Amino acid sequence: MQSNNQETILDKLTSVRDIKELSLQQLEILARELREEIIHTVSCNGGHLAPSLGVVEITLALMYNFDPEKDKIIWDVGHQSYAYKILTQGVEKFRTIRQFEGIPGFPNPKFSKMEHFGVGHSSTSISAGLGMAVARDLAAEDNYVLSIIGDGSMTAGLAFEGLNQAGDQDRNLVVILNDNEMSISNNVGALSSFFSRKLYDQRFVRFKEDLKRRLRQVPRIGEELVNYARRSEDSLKSFFTPGMLFEAFKFNYLGPINGHNLKSLIDVMKQVQSLEGPILIHTGTTKGKGFPPAEKHPTHFHGVGCFEPETGKPTSNKAATGEAYNSVFGNTMCSLAEHNSKIVAITAAMPEGTGLACFKEKYPDRFFDVGICEQHAVTFAAGLASQGYRPVVSIYSTFMQRSYDQIVHDVCLQNLPVTFCLDRAGLVGEDGPTHHGAFDISYLRHIPNLVLMAPKDELELQSMLSLGVEHSGPCAIRYPKGSGPGKQMQSKGETLSLGKGEILKSGNELLVITLGSTVSPALEAANDLQARDGSSICLFNARFIKPLPEEQLLQLIPSFGKILIIEENSVIGGFSSAITEFLFDMEIMGSNTKFKRMGLPDKFIQHGSRSKLLNTVKLDKDGIKQELEQLLKSRGD
Numbered sequence: 124m125q126s127n128n129q130e131t132i133l134d135k136l137t138s139v140r141d142i143k144e145l146s147l148q149q150l151e152i153l154a155r156e157l158r159e160e161i162i163h164t165v166s167c168n169g170g171h172l173a174p175s176l177g178v179v180e181i182t183l184a185l186m187y188n189f190d191p192e193k194d195k196i197i198w199d200v201g202h203q204s205y206a207y208k209i210l211t212q213g214v215e216k217f218r219t220i221r222q223f224e225g226i227p228g229f230p231n232p233k234f235s236k237m238e239h240f241g242v243g244h245s246s247t248s249i250s251a252g253l254g255m256a257v258a259r260d261l262a263a264e265d266n267y268v269l270s271i272i273g274d275g276s277m278t279a280g281l282a283f284e285g286l287n288q289a290g291d292q293d294r295n296l297v298v299i300l301n302d303n304e305m306s307i308s309n310n311v312g313a314l315s316s317f318f319s320r321k322l323y324d325q326r327f328v329r330f331k332e333d334l335k336r337r338l339r340q341v342p343r344i345g346e347e348l349v350n351y352a353r354r355s356e357d358s359l360k361s362f363f364t365p366g367m368l369f370e371a372f373k374f375n376y377l378g379p380i381n382g383h384n385l386k387s388l389i390d391v392m393k394q395v396q397s398l399e400g401p402i403l404i405h406t407g408t409t410k411g412k413g414f415p416p417a418e419k420h421p422t423h424f425h426g427v428g429c430f431e432p433e434t435g436k437p438t439s440n441k442a443a444t445g446e447a448y449n450s451v452f453g454n455t456m457c458s459l460a461e462h463n464s465k466i467v468a469i470t471a472a473m474p475e476g477t478g479l480a481c482f483k484e485k486y487p488d489r490f491f492d493v494g495i496c497e498q499h500a501v502t503f504a505a506g507l508a509s510q511g512y513r514p515v516v517s518i519y520s521t522f523m524q525r526s527y528d529q530i531v532h533d534v535c536l537q538n539l540p541v542t543f544c545l546d547r548a549g550l551v552g553e554d555g556p557t558h559h560g561a562f563d564i565s566y567l568r569h570i571p572n573l574v575l576m577a578p579k580d581e582l583e584l585q586s587m588l589s590l591g592v593e594h595s596g597p598c599a600i601r602y603p604k605g606s607g608p609g610k611q612m613q614s615k616g617e618t619l620s621l622g623k624g625e626i627l628k629s630g631n632e633l634l635v636i637t638l639g640s641t642v643s644p645a646l647e648a649a650n651d652l653q654a655r656d657g658s659s660i661c662l663f664n665a666r667f668i669k670p671l672p673e674e675q676l677l678q679l680i681p682s683f684g685k686i687l688i689i690e691e692n693s694v695i696g697g698f699s700s701a702i703t704e705f706l707f708d709m710e711i712m713g714s715n716t717k718f719k720r721m722g723l724p725d726k727f728i729q730h731g732s733r734s735k736l737l738n739t740v741k742l743d744k745d746g747i748k749q750e751l752e753q754l755l756k757s758r759g760d
């Protein structure tokens with residue numbers, strides 16, 4: 124950001140191609156300016172700060188050596204692409220990032236011709252890059268394909284599936300491994316400790332010096348041996364570094380190099396232009412580089428809300444209504460685990476986001492972070508459950524999409540007692556369509572044996588979790604981002620019965636059937652209308668999508684001529700589909716009954732604050748009230 128009236132290098136750029144004309148010194152100044160702009164904008168809009176600060180030099184070296192219009196630069200996850208967005212779309216657009224109708228936080232080809240592939244979920248960049256490399260070769264075109272992937276994203280099987288085929292295809296493809304030894308939290312797994320065997324690791328340097336000293340001591344041929352060792356340093360390097368691993372995949376391994384040293388980066392990227400076949404450049408970077416609070420607390424600054432740019436202290440003073448769902452989940456897990464030693468918790472690289480950090484602290488032996496490996500997380504849980512344990516797998520709704528086959532084949536088909544906790548179900552807000560949890564009811568509700576439920580508040584989440592870990596088969600609980608309506612946690616939630624809902628408000632003019640996050644706004648809307656003009660609305664909280672509370676529905680539905688079903692899931696295949704299918708099967712789809720359903724429309728919903736998006740799709744109190752008013756006014760026949 125410009126701190127005085129002097130024109131910065133960033134201001135003077137008219138096109139991304141201007142970067143090629145800059146001196147090393149000017150590039151270093153530009154790196155500083157980019158960091159200032161990223162910190163300034165993220166402090167106002169929130170966003171992925173630490174990942175983006177870590178790749179500023181890598182971005183500049185790419186821009187210096189390649190042509191982002193012609194060459195395909197693919198950012199894995201895309202949360203680190205802020206410097207790229209500034210350079211390719213300009214500061215003005217960048218300042219609208221993540222805001223409703225502004226540019227998205229993740230690369231999306233619909234918004235820029237220099238964003239070649241839509242991302243948000245991790246570990247896709249090598250497969251997509253290989254696809255682009257093959258397409259290029261088939262069309263006899265000439266461009267570079269570069270995939271930039273973090274060490275966290277490299278833990279996923281998908282990344283290795285890509286490497287495996289890429290090595291075999293032997294196409295020109297460059298993979299840049301951005302190794303900061305962090306996922307959102309510290310990276311985990313055997314692979315991550317392998318990566319951290321760095322060339323500039325003191326142990327390697329010491330070993331090298333030691334070896335040379337000993338060789339020199341060999342009579343007569345000592346100096347010659349030292350020279351031979353020097354010549355062999357490259358193969359020694361790959362033996363002592365992750366080169367071994369990537370060379371086994373038939374990649375030409377370059378590195379590791381300091382990912383903040385612009386000269387080394389520019390040199391190595393120049394070098395790859397004269398090489399053929401798949402190449403992996405291993406760079407070491409610091410997450411949060413250049414902003415001390417983020418360097419110190421990279422997990423907190425991975426993705427942040429608004430903050431003071433001078434100190435990093437949060438500034439958003441949104442009054443939360445209740446306790447955050449993830450914290451209710453984490454605390455409930457801790458208390459349930461106290462009484463049941465078979466309960467174990469599993470996360471796929473999100474101990475903080477899912478609320479399991481306290482469980483990790485309290486029960487380190489019963490906590491498992493498997494890395495960004497949602498598929499493995501589910502099958503791993505199935506193995507534990509098959510041996511009498513009660514695994515609880517907490518994964519965001521959107522990322523659970525990856526585990527569909529494992530849920531069907533490894534858990535539900537064998538009726539194993541695994542509890543799935545799907546956080547961030549529904550609209551997530553600023554992260555946008557790659558992250559909305561719009562489909563989980565639809566992709567889970569048809570799986571035999573699976574119990575599927577959604578809590579209306581914090582207390583109900585507590586009760587559903589207790590039911591889940593006691594139930595003899597698989598269960599899934601979906602709950603939204605943020606906090607609940609404000610129900611205090613109790614030492615023990617209400618005991619729920621499978622497939623039983625509750626009438627929260629009685630009435631005789633219209634029946635609302637809903638569950639989960641839409642219960643609260645629907646109840647408020649119904650109460651408002653009753654207070655305003657005496658409307659008599661009955662509200663039924665179904666709690667369960669599966670098994671549906673069939674008996675209660677059969678009792679309630681025939682008494683109403685107007686029925687509104689509300690859910691925060693895609694209307695296609697969701698909760699309202701479950702009810703209409705049930706009514707159809709029971710042959711009680713009365714032609715005199717007016718049915719209406721509200722849910723997420725059949726389209727991908729853009730980014731913006733959660734409240735703005737809920738308002739846009741009419742799933743907030745005002746939208747529901749409008750629908751209720753119309754239904755109440757309409758004739759019942």
Ligand SMILES: Cc1ncc(C[n+]2csc(CCOP(=O)(O)OP(=O)(O)O)c2C)c(N)n1
Nearest residue numbers: 174243244245273274275276305306307472
């Ligand atoms: C399939 C999937 N699971 C989980 C996430 C959430 N997530 C976003 S970034 C990230 C960590 C990525 O670490 P790394 O690739 O090393 O990049 P860094 O943030 O360290 O730059 C995770 C777990 C995701 N985007 N996609």
